[in-house]
Amino acid sequence: xxxxxKPEQFEIYNLDWLKPDPEGWLRxxxxxxxxxxxxxxxxxxxxxxxxxxxxxxxxxFFWCQLIETQKTQNLQIVFNLKHPNCRLGIYNFYYxxxxxxxxxxxxxxxxxxxxxxxxxxxxxxxxxxxxxFSGKIFVDPQAHQTDAKLANHTILxxxxxxxxxxxxxxxxxxxxxxxxxxxxxxxxxxxxxxLQTRGISKEAREELLVLGFLQEFINLxx
Amino acid sequence: MLFINTxxxxxxxxxILHNLNLTVLPGQIHxxxxxxxxxxxxxxxxxxxxxxxQVEAGEIWxxxxxxxxxxxxxxxxxxxxxxxxxxxxxxxxxxxxxxKAALEAKAKANHQPLPSxxxxxxxxxxxxxxxxxxxxxxxxxxxANLSGGQKKLSELLQMAVLEPKxxxxxxxxxxxxxxxxxxxxxxxxxxxxxxxxxILITHYQRILNFVKPDFVHVLKHGTIVASGGPxxxxxxxxxxxxxxx
Numbered sequence: 001x002x003x004x005x006k007p008e009q010f011e012i013y014n015l016d017w018l019k020p021d022p023e024g025w026l027r028x029x030x031x032x033x034x035x036x037x038x039x040x041x042x043x044x045x046x047x048x049x050x051x052x053x054x055x056x057x058x059x060x061f062f063w064c065q066l067i068e069t070q071k072t073q074n075l076q077i078v079f080n081l082k083h084p085n086c087r088l089g090i091y092n093f094y095y096x097x098x099x100x101x102x103x104x105x106x107x108x109x110x111x112x113x114x115x116x117x118x119x120x121x122x123x124x125x126x127x128x129x130x131x132x133f134s135g136k137i138f139v140d141p142q143a144h145q146t147d148a149k150l151a152n153h154t155i156l157x158x159x160x161x162x163x164x165x166x167x168x169x170x171x172x173x174x175x176x177x178x179x180x181x182x183x184x185x186x187x188x189x190x191x192x193x194x195l196q197t198r199g200i201s202k203e204a205r206e207e208l209l210v211l212g213f214l215q216e217f218i219n220l221x222x
Numbered sequence: 223m224l225f226i227n228t229x230x231x232x233x234x235x236x237x238i239l240h241n242l243n244l245t246v247l248p249g250q251i252h253x254x255x256x257x258x259x260x261x262x263x264x265x266x267x268x269x270x271x272x273x274x275x276q277v278e279a280g281e282i283w284x285x286x287x288x289x290x291x292x293x294x295x296x297x298x299x300x301x302x303x304x305x306x307x308x309x310x311x312x313x314x315x316x317x318x319x320x321x322k323a324a325l326e327a328k329a330k331a332n333h334q335p336l337p338s339x340x341x342x343x344x345x346x347x348x349x350x351x352x353x354x355x356x357x358x359x360x361x362x363x364x365x366a367n368l369s370g371g372q373k374k375l376s377e378l379l380q381m382a383v384l385e386p387k388x389x390x391x392x393x394x395x396x397x398x399x400x401x402x403x404x405x406x407x408x409x410x411x412x413x414x415x416x417x418x419x420x421i422l423i424t425h426y427q428r429i430l431n432f433v434k435p436d437f438v439h440v441l442k443h444g445t446i447v448a449s450g451g452p453x454x455x456x457x458x459x460x461x462x463x464x465x466x467x
Contacts, residue, residue, distance in 0.1 A: 194310040194364075197270050198324040198380065199298035199331070208323055212314030212363075 010039035010062065010221075015047055024048050031055045037062060037089075037221075046074045053079070053086045060089035062221060065102045065123075076105040079117070081143075086115040093217045094123035094131060095210075096161075103132040108150070110143040110176075119150040122217055124210050125161035136168040139176050146176040153183045155213055157206060223248045223388055223419045229280035231261075231268050238264045239444045242280070246388070251420045253430055253455070256441035257463045262423045263307065265441070266392040270304045271297055285387055298324075299331040301387030305377040305394050312364040317376065320364050321346055321383050328384065349382040353409045371402035378409050389413075390421045395429035407432030427455045440466050 018026040026047065031054040040049075040063040053059065065073055081088060094102055108117050121133055133152045154163045167180035187209050195205045211218075224246040231239040239261045246252050256262050268275050269282070271294035282289040285300055292300065312320070322342050329336050337345075346360045355375060365373050374394050381389050394410070395403050407429050414420070422435060430438075430452070438454040439446045440463065447466040448454065457465070 190310050191312050193270075193272065193294065194306070194312070195320070195323070196294040197298055197304045198320070198384070199295045199327040200323045201295060201327055204323045204327065208315050208319060209312070211319070212312055215314030215363075 009036060011036045012039050012041060015040060015042040015049065016044060020048075025050055028052070029054055030057055030059060032057065035059060039063065045072050047076065049075070049077045051077065051079045053081050053083060053088060055083050056085035057083075058087040060091065060220075062091045064092065065094040065096065065100075065104075071099065072101045074103045074105075078107045078109065080109045080111060081115040081117065082111050084112045084114045086112070086117075088115070088117040090117065090119040090121075091217060091220060092121040092123075093214060094121075095126075095214075096123070096129035096131060097126045098128065100129045101131070104134075105132075106135045106150075108135070108137050108148065110137070110139045110146045110148060112140075113142065113144040113146070115143065116147040117149070119148075120216070121152045122154070122214065124155045124157060124213065125163055126157045128158070128160045128162075130162040132164045132166075133182070134166040134168070135180070136170060137178055137180065139169075139171040139173050139178065141172045143173050144175050146173065146178065148176070148178045150180040151182065153213075154185075155210065156184065156186055157210075223250075223285060224421075225281075225283040227281045227283075229268070229282065230278040231264055232276050232278055233264065233274060237278075237444065238275075239268070241445050242441075243446065244439065246419045246421060248387075248419055249416045250437065251414070251422065251433065251435045253422045253424060253435035253438045254441050254446075255424055255427070255438060255455075255458060258425065260441045261444040262425075262441055263392060264444075266304060266307075266390055266423060269297075269302070269390055270294065295327070298384075299328060303381050303384060303386035303389040305374075305381065305389060305391035307393040307396055309365045309373045309377055311366040313366040315364050316360070317362055317364055317379070318343060318346055318360040321360075321380065324380070324384060346379075346383055349379055352412065353379055353382060355379060370397045371399075371405065374398065374402070374406050375409065378406065378413065382413055385418075387417065388419045388421070390423065392423045393425065394422070395424055395426060400428070403429050404432055427459045430455045442466055 015026055020026050026049045029052045037060040092104055096102055104121060119135055125131055135150045137148045137150055139146045150167050152165045152167060163184045165182040165184060167182050169178050169180055171178060191209060192205055226242060226244040229239055229242040277290055284302060287300060325342055326336050350359050365376055394406055410433050435452055438450055440448040
């Protein structure tokens with residue numbers, strides 16, 4: 001899976017090089033107008049990160065939690081859109097096996113008008129893996145014309161895998177467009193049957209459908 | 223090739239097919255025609271191996287094997303192909319990756335070496351050209367964002383690549399305008415072979431103006447009420463299904 005992603009077109013940000021403040025928060029400030037997508041990396045099992053967009057910029061953030069990484073990870077990321085006309089993309093995917101546990105806790109704060117944010121977190125859980133997702137879009141009273149979307153989709157490949165998803169909206173402004181959604185489920189039975197009628201084995205079916213599920217993410221990164 | 227003997231099928235305790243008999247020999251084309259609710263789709267589903275349908279009695283033999291003992295994928299690997307009335311959309315999975323998985327499964331089942339990616343791509347491109355489809359068709363996601371006609375052509379492309387012994391095509395003409403029906407029929411004729419049997423299941427006679435069946439059967443109230451040659455098509459066109467009981 002990982003070889004489908006080509007990090008060379010990303011700007012790699014290794015969070016382990018940042019110095020936390022006394023409360024343990026890491027901080028990243030972005031002010032440059034046009035830039036490459038950012039790939040976040042860390043070896044830490046617990047991260048608290050604040051990302052501030054200080055200018056009208058168009059930026060995408062990616063990170064993934066894969067089989068190769070450590071057993072547990074707890075990420076808490078707050079995105080602050082502090083300038084009008086920002087465009088923010090937040091993309092995360094996870095593929096967890098065995099007893100891996102991952103938590104992604106996101107907050108997207110729209111402080112200024114005419115900003116867009118699009119958050120997509122997608123993943124696959126196998127064996128006894130567990131994941132938690134919470135995503136909150138906050139819209140300040142002065143953040144008119146906010147356009148914010150947030151989605152979390154998970155496929156469970158085993159009965160023992162567990163996912164909890166909590167998308168939330170907190171809106172204090174009228175003229176905004178905000179949507180959120182979450183799905184958790186097994187592979188589509190009709191799609192599986194269709195592949196079966198072409199002679200494709202269970203193992204190969206899962207591989208194909210999981211790859212198809214993540215294709216949206218792969219398209220964005222290649 | 224296919225031998226169905228006194229088949230009885232129910233769905234949720236409701237009897238759909240009963241006393242259904244059919245024999246299809248290698249190379250033959252059989253058309254099964256019938257009104258809505260006659261049991262046409264049930265027949266396809268049972269042959270495909272959909273376990274929502276209960277076979278209460280009867281037997282089905284395919285290429286010398288007891289079909290009802292075989293898993294869905296075993297049936298496909300033995301040379302059975304199902305063309306669906308509503309092909310399932312699989313966004314994110316390209317046709318080439320999908321067919322690669324199917325060809326690899328077939329090679330494994332036949333104890334042949336796995337074909338290389340280049341060989342697979344070459345074969346698919348050749349069939350795409352043979353059927354006159356757009357040259358980049360293999361890059362599309364399986365049935366996603368395709369028109370009704372393209373979905374049916376995608377089914378025929380899969381059939382061309384997988385080279386089945388028996389193809390069961392469920393309403394491959396439904397929902398298509400007359401030009402698309404002609405195109406599907408032209409391509410289907412290209413896929414006829416002396417050792418390949420085809421069962422065309424349809425409500426309307428129009429596709430049979432372009433694909434000549436050897437035998438025509440009328441399916442009504444869950445059983446075959448009339449069988450004959452292509453002349454039966456004209457009779458249905460003239461007087462409808464009400465004449466059969």
